[in-house]
Amino acid sequence: MSAASFASTGGPPAIPHLDVDPFAIGFFADPFPTHDVLRDAGPVVYLDKWNVYGVARYAEVHAVLNDPMTFCSSRGVGLSDFKKEKPWRPPSLILEADPPAHTRTRAVLSRVLSPTVMKQVRDRFAAAAEERVDLLLEKRSFDAIADLAEAYPLSIFPDALGLRPEGREHLIPYASLVFNAFGPPNQLRQEAIERSAPHQAYIAEQCQRENLAPGGFGACIHARVDEGEITATEAPLLVRSLLSAGLDTTVNGIGAAVYCLARFPDQWQRLRDDPTLARNAFEEAVRFESPVQTFFRTTTREVELGGAVIGEGEKVLMFLGAANRDPRRWDKPDTYDITRRTSGHVGFGSGIHMCVGQLVARLEGEVMLSALARRIAKIEITGEPKRRFNNTLRGLDSLPVTITPA
Ligand code: OVV
Numbered sequence: 001m002s003a004a005s006f007a008s009t010g011g012p013p014a015i016p017h018l019d020v021d022p023f024a025i026g027f028f029a030d031p032f033p034t035h036d037v038l039r040d041a042g043p044v045v046y047l048d049k050w051n052v053y054g055v056a057r058y059a060e061v062h063a064v065l066n067d068p069m070t071f072c073s074s075r076g077v078g079l080s081d082f083k084k085e086k087p088w089r090p091p092s093l094i095l096e097a098d099p100p101a102h103t104r105t106r107a108v109l110s111r112v113l114s115p116t117v118m119k120q121v122r123d124r125f126a127a128a129a130e131e132r133v134d135l136l137l138e139k140r141s142f143d144a145i146a147d148l149a150e151a152y153p154l155s156i157f158p159d160a161l162g163l164r165p166e167g168r169e170h171l172i173p174y175a176s177l178v179f180n181a182f183g184p185p186n187q188l189r190q191e192a193i194e195r196s197a198p199h200q201a202y203i204a205e206q207c208q209r210e211n212l213a214p215g216g217f218g219a220c221i222h223a224r225v226d227e228g229e230i231t232a233t234e235a236p237l238l239v240r241s242l243l244s245a246g247l248d249t250t251v252n253g254i255g256a257a258v259y260c261l262a263r264f265p266d267q268w269q270r271l272r273d274d275p276t277l278a279r280n281a282f283e284e285a286v287r288f289e290s291p292v293q294t295f296f297r298t299t300t301r302e303v304e305l306g307g308a309v310i311g312e313g314e315k316v317l318m319f320l321g322a323a324n325r326d327p328r329r330w331d332k333p334d335t336y337d338i339t340r341r342t343s344g345h346v347g348f349g350s351g352i353h354m355c356v357g358q359l360v361a362r363l364e365g366e367v368m369l370s371a372l373a374r375r376i377a378k379i380e381i382t383g384e385p386k387r388r389f390n391n392t393l394r395g396l397d398s399l400p401v402t403i404t405p406a
Contacts, residue, residue: 015308016041021049022294022317023183028389031293032334035322043306050079050184052296052315053308056322058329058346060306064297064318065350071297071316073353074098078182078296079315088181088193089200092244093237094356102352105238108230109356112220118359121160126367128156133371137405141382144262144399149255152368157247157360161239162216163206170202175248176390182295183391203243207236217242242357249291250361252395254368256289257282259399260336261369262379267338272406275373281338282365286347288336290321293394295349320346321394378404 018041020034021027027034038045038056045054055061064071074097076082082091091097093105111117132152136142150172158168177199180192205211209232212218221242222235230238261268261281271281299314310316323346325333348355355361372379383400 013042013307015044015046015053017046017048018054019048022047022054022319023050023186023188023391025389028394029387031321031394032325035319035325038319039322039326039328042308044308044310047317050315050317052079052317053310054317054319055305056319056326057306058323058326061318061320061323061346062344062350063305064316065346065353067303068098068297068352070300070303072098072300073102073297075298076296079184079317081298081313081315083298083313088196090237092241093234094241095245095353099352104229105234106352106356108221108224109238109241112217112224113357113360115359117217117220118363121156122363122367124160125156125363126371128152129364129367129371131155132368133375136403137375141400141402144258144379144401145251145255145388145396146398148258148368149395149399150251152254153247153250153364156364157250160217160360161242161246162213162218164211164213167202167206170199171243171247172251174199174203175244176393178244179248179292179390179392181391186391188389188391203240204236206243207239209235212239245355246357246360248393249357250364252289252291252393253282253286253361253365255395255399256291257285257365257369258372258379258401259385259396260285260288261372262381262399262401264336265378267336268373268379270338271369271373272377275370277338278369278373279362279366280340280342281369282362283342283345284336284338284340285365286361287324287340287342287345289394290324290347291394292347292349292392293321294319294392318346320349375406376403377406380404 035056038054043057043060047054055064076096094102094109136148177192177196180188183189209222218239221238224230225232225235271277295318297316299310299312301312303310327333348358380402382402385396386398388395388397
């Protein structure tokens, strides 16, 4: 940055300090007014509560995501800086890694969750969605979170991974712990970690090669050891990544989509008229609700961002949900529109770390919304939706609905 650019003011623009706590229950209950404040305060803000920088506008969130060597992941993508604090679990070999280490592990998971593999599981995932809708049509009134958003992924994903039937009740609590642990040392994080031992023990055991059924995603990861792409020590940790990030995310993604379609009957009608819109309706729900709300990066050098200068070793909090509704980037950002051109949304991230499981997520979302659209005439919310609070994930705990058959 040249000194001349600031000749009239004598220095770079001051970074606004805000006393917002983006990990407080009150913020989670309704983040949208505060997202506006964060975006409007400037391209980069400083959050005094946690001593971190924040970016909430699309342009800066996108810029940070796409400069992974300056805004690194290897020092953790939560508030904790792994260079200063011991991580609560051994770091992920993909999420919490930078190139060149990241490149090889990413390639492995990318191939395990490839378009070819999606072709192989598609019919099974679609049949399970139809079966779930059969069951819901028998009930008529049910909880769209427990009985749909959780029940559907639980009916396919653990089997697709090759997990044994015993102990699966640990999966959602473990994922919830992982996503709470990205946050600051608040009650959500501390209580989750205090209660984590049984969930961690279950996960560690299921990551072992002998506990993963042949043909599943887990066995496919271990098979890469035989090809010399990864070591026998790395394989279980890569399975752990799927167990950490593969279930609660799709639960909240499908939950978001059903919540959108239940609240916006005109969009539900458009989906019923043309069920081929299912995949975009799911994608738009990921933009609109942003089930993964935030991730951090850590600066590896002094860097200029949006006219502000950030020193080395600073945490930068990216508000993915705010970027996905930034009026500087999106027309009618607060409208759920199933025909919107959603490409460019950062609900799955962007750049080298962009969700490696995105094809699995989209497949689940598409086949479930397609089944709902073809077989259900009406979805009515019949009780107060209850929110589930997590330091990273946005979603509901309960959504009472009544459906009418087509
Ligand atoms: C994207 C994500 C979330 C949580 C955990 C992981 C990845 C992991 O790699 O363990």
